[in-house]
Amino acid sequence: MLQTLLEHLDRRHPVLVQTHDFPDHDAIGSGHALHWILTQRGFCTYLCYNGEFQSETLKVTIEELGIPLIPAQSLHLHEKNQIVLVDGFAGNTNVTDLTGELVGIIDHHTPPVPATCPFIDIRTSYGSCSTILYTYVKEHGAPLPRTIATSLLMGIMTDTAFMTRGVSPIDLEAFSALFFQGDWQRASYLLRNCLSLQDLPIIQQAVNHYRIVDDVCFLELDLECTSELLGLVSDFFLGLKEVIIVVSWAFEKDILHVSVRSEDPDRPADLIVRRALAGIGSGGGHIHMGGGAIPRDRFPGAEALRSRFLEAIGKRNIHE
Numbered sequence: 001m002l003q004t005l006l007e008h009l010d011r012r013h014p015v016l017v018q019t020h021d022f023p024d025h026d027a028i029g030s031g032h033a034l035h036w037i038l039t040q041r042g043f044c045t046y047l048c049y050n051g052e053f054q055s056e057t058l059k060v061t062i063e064e065l066g067i068p069l070i071p072a073q074s075l076h077l078h079e080k081n082q083i084v085l086v087d088g089f090a091g092n093t094n095v096t097d098l099t100g101e102l103v104g105i106i107d108h109h110t111p112p113v114p115a116t117c118p119f120i121d122i123r124t125s126y127g128s129c130s131t132i133l134y135t136y137v138k139e140h141g142a143p144l145p146r147t148i149a150t151s152l153l154m155g156i157m158t159d160t161a162f163m164t165r166g167v168s169p170i171d172l173e174a175f176s177a178l179f180f181q182g183d184w185q186r187a188s189y190l191l192r193n194c195l196s197l198q199d200l201p202i203i204q205q206a207v208n209h210y211r212i213v214d215d216v217c218f219l220e221l222d223l224e225c226t227s228e229l230l231g232l233v234s235d236f237f238l239g240l241k242e243v244i245i246v247v248s249w250a251f252e253k254d255i256l257h258v259s260v261r262s263e264d265p266d267r268p269a270d271l272i273v274r275r276a277l278a279g280i281g282s283g284g285g286h287i288h289m290g291g292g293a294i295p296r297d298r299f300p301g302a303e304a305l306r307s308r309f310l311e312a313i314g315k316r317n318i319h320e
Contacts, residue, residue, distance in 0.1 A: 001139070002140060003139070005119050008119045009084075009103060011042055014043075014045070015045045015046070016045075016046050016075070016083045017031045017034050018085050018096075019085075019086055021095060022051035022226075023087075025151075026128045028155070029133070030132070031047045031049075031086045034047075036148050040140070046068075048069070049069055055229075072096065077099035079101070080101075081100025087129035088105075088107060090117070092112065092284070105117055107132075108124060108127070108129045110286070112274065127156065127168055130153075134152055135170070146181065150182035152178050152182070153175070153187050154191060156178070157175075157187065161235065163175060166286050195229075201223060202221060202223050202233065205223055206233045215242065215244040217238075218309075220249060224251055225257070227291060230257050238261045247260050247309050255296065256281070257292075258281070259291050260292075267314065268287040269290035272309065273312075274292075275312035276305070276308040277308075280298045
């Protein structure tokens with residue numbers, strides 16, 4: 001697939017490797033690897049993003065690994081730019097439309113609509129986008145720098161919840177190879193120590209105000225919360241034996257972040273969030289993990305949103 005992507009790119013014009021907005025470890029790891037490959041292949045390449053970093057851990061990772069991320073607004077954007085989107089899909093609310101030609105999409109999420117750009121590499125059976133880029137690294141053939149191996153490893157570990165969720169055989173191969181090529185000890189330390197004392201009020205509110213409807217747990221947080229922390233809190237509640245699905249949401253500025261976790265393959269998280277947010281926001285993900293966003297002015301209220309999710313899950317008229 002790498003060779004096919006290269007055939008769609010023109011060395012006369014810059015390539016923008018764009019992550020989804022408010023990037024996470026998987027998006028940044030994927031982008032880091034693709035930026036390195038394209039630079040080695042003779043392209044003028046920039047790795048760019050929009051939004052803010054969702055955790056201090058991510059900021060430390062970027063600094064320690066020397067990841068050359070540039071805010072998109074700092075770039076000279078023009079129509080000749082060639083854009084390759086990693087770990088995201090054009091048209092989603094978490095992907096800013098940049099000036100230039102969208103040449104390629106590399107992603108592991110189920111697309112909400114058919115993609116129309118020249119190069120499309122979407123592998124929904126993979127646990128992370130970083131795993132897709134691992135296959136590109138193999139095809140590229142050059143010795144892999146330890147920093148890039150580490151950022152890919154962190155992307156895989158994050159999106160598979162340390163190899164416990166949505167893992168495919170190629171994810172295992174990538175994890176095994178990168179484990180020995182990267183700094184797994186530092187990667188593990190950074191990912192495990194991702195909470196701070198400032199997060200405790202949010203965790204306390206979740207513990208004190210959860211709602212259970214049959215086997216579905218709702219976490220409706222009043223405090224502002226990043227999407228990363230929302231996912232971590234959801235994973236904690238999913239560990240309760242009575243809970244099969246967790247739906248959580250919280251505002252961050254003017255966006256309501258929504259997180260869905262599911263342990264029932266017949267009730268996939270990505271389908272649940274897509275159905276529940278239809279007409280008011282956007283979302284997607286995988287069988288076990290999904291997420292979405294709703295603009296503040298389209299938030300229907302907690303009760304109405306809860307009803308939307310219950311209907312999407314297939315639980316109507318269930319009493320708490």
